[in-house]
Amino acid sequence: MTTNFPGLSRFDVSPSVRGSRRNWLHAGWLGGVGLSLGQLFRLQAQQRSDESPVEPAAKAKSVIHIYLQGGFAHMDSFDPKPDAPVEYRGILDPISTSVPGVQFSSHMQQTATVADKLTIVRSMTHTEVDHQRGEHSMFTGYRPSPALVYPSLGSVVAHEQGSRGAMPPYVVVPTAGSQFLGSGYLSNAFSPFALGADPARTGYVVRDLNNPAGVDAARFERRKDWKRMVDEQFRSQTQDDAISTMDSFYQKAWSLLDSPESKAAFRLDDETEQTRELYGMKPWGPILRPSAGARFLVARRLVEAGVRVVTVTYGAWDTHSYHYRGIETQLPDLDKAFAGLIKDLDQRGLLDSTLVLITSEFGRTPRINAGGGRDHWPRVFSIVMAGGGIRRGHIFGASDGLAAEVADQPLSIENYATTIYHLLGIDAGKSLMSPGDRPQRIVTDGEVASELLA
Amino acid sequence: MKILRSCILFALCVPAAADEPATGTLTIQPPIISLTDARDWQRVLVLQKFPDGSTRDVTANAEFQLSDPAVCQVENGIFRPLADGQCRVTVRYDGSDVVAMAEVSNATMIPDLRFRSEVLAVLTKSGCNSGKCHGAASGKDGFRLSLFGYDPPGDHHRLTREFPGRRVNVSDPEQSLLLQKALGNVNHTGGQCLDEDSEHFQTLKAWIAEGAPTDPPEAAIPTGIRVFPEEAIFADRTAASQQLLVIATFSDGTDKDVTDLCVFLSNNDAAAGVTGDGVVSANGPGTAFMLARFDQFTEGTAVIVRPGVSYEFPKIVAANQIDELVFARWKNLHLLPSEVCSDEEFLRRINLDLTGLLPTPEERRLFLADSDPDKRAKRVDDLLQRPEFLDLWVMKWAELLQIRTVNGLSSKGLLMYDRWLRERVHAGMTIDQIVRELIPATGGTFENPATSYYQTETTPQLLAENVAQSFMGTRIQCAQCHNHPFDRWTMDDYYGFASFFSQVGYKQARDPREIMIFNAGTGSLKHPVADRTVVPAYLGAGKAEIPAGADYRAVLSDWLASDANPAFARNLGNVVWAHFFGIGIVEPVDDMRVSNPPSNPQLLQYLGQRLAADGYDIRPLIREICLSRTYQLTASRNESNRLDERHFSHSKVRRLRxxxxxxxxxxxxxxxxxxxxxxxxxxxxxxxxxxxxxxxxxxxxxxxxxxxxxxxxxxxxxxxxxxxxxxxxxxxxxxxxxxxxxxxxxxxxxxxxxxxxxxxxxxxxxxxxxxxxxxxxxxxxxxxxxxxxxxxxxxxxxxxxxxxxx
Structure with a gap:
């Protein structure tokens, strides 16, 4: 019989959550289909405790995904068009980079020096001109569907690979910059953990990570003991998956709170002046209040501590008018912080295992509008991919002379997403279960863009 | 064959013996075997039903006796025509018998092959037009078919005209790529899909040899399918398998056995699985729904696999009709329910469910001290009168109306919209009255806040989708782009329903924060595939009669929240039920579809009927729910219901929202x-x-x-x-x-x-x-x-x- 019917219970028990057939049959006993959350968590925990590496083929152990909210002007950053008419090329001059023959815009001074460690995709393309639709396309690998919201990369990774140590698998910095960075049709158990505070602010503290006032470690231990006592009666009477799932999150919270190293990963206070300098965290040049560096640095610390996917949202790029004024401080801030991140990761030997992405929901119109702005443009735009199995010093694809259309090697959202999952050791063709027991492939009809791979 | 007539006859066929034989009663489906051309054939199912309710497929071992063997022949339970006429069929098994009729007409007429109902059906059956193959929106490897064949003319064009002589080659049928690819003779991503000597392959070949014709306009088209048996209950997981039978009806009044052309699926393989030929076998205790898909129709049949341990229904008393219907389900499934909960458990649960607040220590003391045997009912009646009860339901209705700041809805407009709803609920208006005021609302969003509904969503498509989902529990989104593969909705249904919102007019009111909603009286939607204007049609209930100049929305709302639309009451019943049980009878509550059947159809129907009879006042139904034994069970499970999540045999623990x-x-x-x-x-x-x-x-x-x-x-x-x-x-x-x-x-x-x-x-x-x-x-x-x-x-x-x- 055919096995490709959405709508019915064809649950693909993947290698990463492989239960025995017996478990599986058990799972669907009376009307319920598929693994429940609690069962999935137990299988993941079992898998991790009794087996070798979960992802043998994975080049990328983790992802730092920098999301530039609003639509990032490709021609004013990674894909300058100095030969285009002035109303297209804009006011920024091109500069050379560490890759011969490759130019960036003059706001990208620092990143130009690490271009040899990056792949610039100059031919990203999709068809959605609306912010939300563009976000859904870029974060999930699916065009928006009227019937279903798809899960973001981080949520899929959380679902497939679970947490590593005490750290949550998926963290957003400072908060989710888009509703489509969430868990979509998957349970919100796979939604991102949000810092809830901006690391760039003085007095930055992650919400709820520290004991409340008046509760020291000893008292917190006593509270735990009280909770154990109180829970006993109900647990002895009631067995339910919803309860064990809640308990598993209490366990996760406790192991995080009990691990000084994990908690420290959220802080920045023990970073050296040198590192802060590298990330451009102190005011410099025209940048009076830099904020990219602190966010990127927290992302690196989180990844070091075991987080699988960190999505950092930075900036406000939706410059429909006064475009150049809008980007004149945030672009250099991004530039310095990003170059710092890349150098730092590389020095620490982390770049090869950390996939770093800069994306946006789309690019901006090739021609500057009457208000000095640029509007939404998804037909071609640039993204950056680096580390985690991505080629170094490479330009993938090309736009035409006006930065208006793909001239070479279009990269579709499906192929982009499939490539990332491939690097993470996740089979993008695998089906996950959406509500109504409809299996959905992680990505449909995507292919690995092998030219991106190292 | 006329379905209605067959049902009546079917009833007569059941042996009238006063005392049921221990071996069980015999039935045959279909009771009238109608063969209407030389190529026609019909499979029958002979079913034995035992006193404990379990069933067995005994077709293979039954003995068939024909009153006139010249009319038709039967082999392995399959009837084929010989000559025009009628004959009586007596079926014997295990000492019982049952009678059916065979009717043969046009026994010598060989009909033309039909593209839609035969050729395309083979492609669907073989998986060619599924979503991961050529049915994908962009096709596969350069060849596209419509998903599960929703666009027969388009598919015919792509097969025969897109590359003339290539996919289908009428001068040399064997060389048609369609056949070569299907056999895997040439490189084909999908590999070999058909056997050369299969009947399906021969159908494709014959069609090409006949010149690959499209269907003439007068050709009969399928109008529906029925799946038999209507319910199968396996005594345990080792029980013998059950063949499914699917009969399609056609627009010319004929019917056809299309079992071989159907795609079969089980929605729960853990309980029972089904083969491509429609043979169901038990895997483990539980319920499963077997789906059959032919042409644009998906229908299903319920299968129960009992745990196979000795079972005796406990001596418990049903408090009301709800209990009766739930108990019946437990009996069928051989499930043992949990005990009734304590007064403390009841008090906490009922308070949270009815008012969203906990009972205070004082309320608890009074309740426990009360020795009135009816105190639970008294408590329910008391809580139903509290304003907190209404606040809870205002919140739930506000979610269905999606009351939120969006699309420039000002905070003034929002508060007025909320107050509009709140006042009505607190004044005792029922949801049908509210919906009838909401849907045709016109005027300024301040003047008549109900019009804000048209500000929160502004396209006919989204409005229609939301109305279907909120008030009919049906998701029609899929049918925006293709016929719904697992439900009855076609693109015609979708655009027909969306057309009700195609004449909503918008303009700016004097206050910049206010928008006027009015009936523009002009505007329509186009069917994107057929490229024709669609007229408003009720979802699942045909075209609407619209008086000249009438507001489409008013016509819709008269039907939507009325007895004429049973989906409204059914959905409401399910929403109310899910609030008290943490899970709907259809779950998710707003995803009623053929392939997502209710866990207890009779119960769902009862809830809807009860609501309609109560004028859509939810309180009497809620009272009945809260006083049922089913609602008052504990959350503690027993060995029998340990794994039950769908049949309400224990209270379901739910995190507070x-x-x-x-x-x-x-x-x-x-x-x-x-x-x-x-x-x-x-x-x-x-x-x-x-x-x-x-x-x-x-x-x-x-x-x-x-x-x-x-x-x-x-x-x-x-x-x-x-x-x-x-x-x-x-x-x-x-x-x-x-x-x-x-x-x-x-x-x-x-x-x-x-x-x-x-x-x-x-x-x-x-x-x-x-x-x-x-x-x-x-x-x-x-x-x-x-x-x-x-x-x-x-x-x-x-x-x-x-x-x-x-």
């Missing part, structure tokens, strides 16, 4: 919250705007009301929730700001009395003796008693027993 949890935290800690636009001390369930910023509500999964989907309310846990309860201001902060422990210590003096009060206010029970001992131990360590009691309070708020309704 975000708003209710926050209100309960405030209630027990005696603290207050401030929400935008509401006076201090208001409850979270009273919030007007789904977008009101609040960390707690967002973290605990309240509906942001961005879509009409019931999936927006999320109660699954997250790390942020656990951290917030452990460290956040909602527990520790409220405990200290409320000062409950300090006050109680002062009033009661004895710390153990304070402990009792804390347990009562949070968990609606006294601590057990073991817990008292444990508390005493902890209090005896010489530390500050006040601090210790605050820590106990904190632990109670962090306990599952508090966070869940059970």
């Amino acid at each position: 975000a708003e209710v949890l926050l209100d309960c935290l405030n209630q027990v800690t005696e603290s207050q919250e401030e929400f935008r636009g509401l006076p201090r001390g208001s409850r979270a369930v009273q919030i007007a705007d789904g977008q009101t910023p609040n960390y707690f509500l967002t973290t605990f999964g309240r509906a942001s009301r961005e879509t009409a989907c019931s999936c927006e309310v999320r109660t699954s846990p997250t790390l942020s929730q656990a951290l917030h309860l452990l460290n956040g201001e909602s527990t520790s902060g409220k405990i200290s700001s409320g000062g409950v422990v300090e006050r109680l210590l002062q009033e009661l003096q004895d710390p153990l009395l304070v402990v009792g009060n804390l347990y009562e206010r949070c968990l609606c029970r006294q601590p057990t003796s073991r817990e008292i001992e444990a508390v005493k131990d902890r209090l005896a360590d010489g530390r500050d008693v006040r601090e210790a009691l605050n820590d106990l309070f904190w632990a109670l708020l962090n306990s599952n027993e508090f966070l869940f309704n059970h």
Whole structure:
């Protein structure tokens, strides 16, 4: 019989959550289909405790995904068009980079020096001109569907690979910059953990990570003991998956709170002046209040501590008018912080295992509008991919002379997403279960863009 | 064959013997075997039904006797025509018999092959036009078919005309790529899909040899399918397999056995699986739904596999009709229900479900002291009269209307919209009356706030989708782009329904914050594939009669929330049920479709009928639910219902939804919250705007009301929730700001009395003796008693027993 019917219970028990057939049959006993959350968590925990590496083929152990909210002007950053008419090329001059023959815009001074460690995709393309639709396309690998919201990369990774140590698998910095960075049709158990505070602010503290006032470690231990006592009666009477799932999150919270190293990963206070300098965290040049560096640095610390996917949202790029004024401080801030991140990761030997992405929901119109702005443009735009199995010093694809259309090697959202999952050791063709027991492939009809791979 | 007539005859066929034979009764389906051309054939099913309700397929061993063997022949339960006429068929098995009729007409006429119902059916059956193959929106390897064949003319064009002579080569049929690819003779990503000597392959070949004709306009088209048997109950997992039979009816009144052309699927392989030929076999105890798909039709049949252990239904008394219907289901499944819950459990559960608040220690004391045997009913009646009950349902309706700040809806407009709904609910208006005021609303959004419904969504498509999902429990979104593969909805249905909203007019009112909604009286939608204008049609109920000049929406609303549309009452019944059981009879509640059948169809039907009879007043139904034994079961499971999640044989533990949890935290800690636009001390369930910023509500999964989907309310846990309860201001902060422990210590003096009060206010029970001992131990360590009691309070708020309704 055919096995490709959405709508019915064809649950693909993947290698990463492989239960025995017996478990599986058990799972669907009376009307319920598929693994429940609690069962999935137990299988993941079992898998991790009794087996070798979960992802043998994975080049990328983790992802730092920098999301530039609003639509990032490709021609004013990674894909300058100095030969285009002035109303297209804009006011920024091109500069050379560490890759011969490759130019960036003059706001990208620092990143130009690490271009040899990056792949610039100059031919990203999709068809959605609306912010939300563009976000859904870029974060999930699916065009928006009227019937279903798809899960973001981080949520899929959380679902497939679970947490590593005490750290949550998926963290957003400072908060989710888009509703489509969430868990979509998957349970919100796979939604991102949000810092809830901006690391760039003085007095930055992650919400709820520290004991409340008046509760020291000893008292917190006593509270735990009280909770154990109180829970006993109900647990002895009631067995339910919803309860064990809640308990598993209490366990996760406790192991995080009990691990000084994990908690420290959220802080920045023990970073050296040198590192802060590298990330451009102190005011410099025209940048009076830099904020990219602190966010990127927290992302690196989180990844070091075991987080699988960190999505950092930075900036406000939706410059429909006064475009150049809008980007004149945030672009250099991004530039310095990003170059710092890349150098730092590389020095620490982390770049090869950390996939770093800069994306946006789309690019901006090739021609500057009457208000000095640029509007939404998804037909071609640039993204950056680096580390985690991505080629170094490479330009993938090309736009035409006006930065208006793909001239070479279009990269579709499906192929982009499939490539990332491939690097993470996740089979993008695998089906996950959406509500109504409809299996959905992680990505449909995507292919690995092998030219991106190292 | 006429289905209706066959049903009557079917009833006559059941042996009239007074005492049922121990071997079970015999039935045959279909009771009239109608063969209408030389190529026609018909399979029959002979079913034995045992006194305990289980069934067995005995077709293979049954003996068939024909009164006139010249009319037709039967082999392996399959009838084929010989000559025009009628004959009586007597079926014998195991000492019983049953009679059917065979009717043969046009026995010598060989009909032309039909593209849609035969050729395309082969492609669908073989998986060619599925979503992952050529049915994908962009096709596969350069060849596209419409998904599951929703566009026969388009498919015919692509097969025969897109590359003339290539896919289909009428001058040399063998060389047609369609055949070569299907056999895997040439490189084909999908590999070999058909055997050369299969009947399906021969159909394709014959069609090409005949010149690959399209269907003439007068050709009969399929109008529906029926799947038999209607229910199969396997005694246990080792029971013999059951063949399915699918009969399609056609527009010319004929029918055809299309079992061989159907795609079969089980929605729960763990209970029972089905082969491509439609043979069902039991895998394990449980229920499964077998789906058959032919042409644009999906229908199913229910299968039960019993656990196979000895079963006796307990001596329990049904409190009302709901219990009767639920008990019947348990009997069929051989499920044993849990016990009835204690008064304490009942009181906590009913308070949370009806008012969204916990019973106070004083209420608990009074309830336990009451010796009236009807006290549970009294409590239900009391709570149903409270304003908190209405607040809860205003919140639920507001979610269906998606009341939130969006599309420039001003805060004034939003508050007016909320007040419009709130006033009506509190004034006793029922939801059908509210919907009938909402859907045809015209005027300014300030003048008539109901018009704000047309500001929260503005396209006919989205409005139609939301109305279908909110008020009919049906998701039609799929049919926007292709016929729904697992439901009855076609693109015609979709655009027909959306057309009701194609004439909504918008203009700016004098106040810049106000928008006027009016009937533009012009505008229509086009069917994107057929490229023709669609006229408004009720979802599942045909074209609408629209008087000249009438507002389409008024015509829709007269039908939508009325007895003419049973889906409205059924959906409402399911929504109400899910509120009290944590899971719908159809789950998710707003996803009623053929392939997602109700776990208890009779119960769902009853709820709908009851609501319609009560004029859509939900209170009598809620009263019946709350007084049923089914609702009053404990959450503790037994060996028999340990794994049951769908049949209500025990109470389902449910995490309190975000708003209710926050209100309960405030209630027990005696603290207050401030929400935008509401006076201090208001409850979270009273919030007007789904977008009101609040960390707690967002973290605990309240509906942001961005879509009409019931999936927006999320109660699954997250790390942020656990951290917030452990460290956040909602527990520790409220405990200290409320000062409950300090006050109680002062009033009661004895710390153990304070402990009792804390347990009562949070968990609606006294601590057990073991817990008292444990508390005493902890209090005896010489530390500050006040601090210790605050820590106990904190632990109670962090306990599952508090966070869940059970």
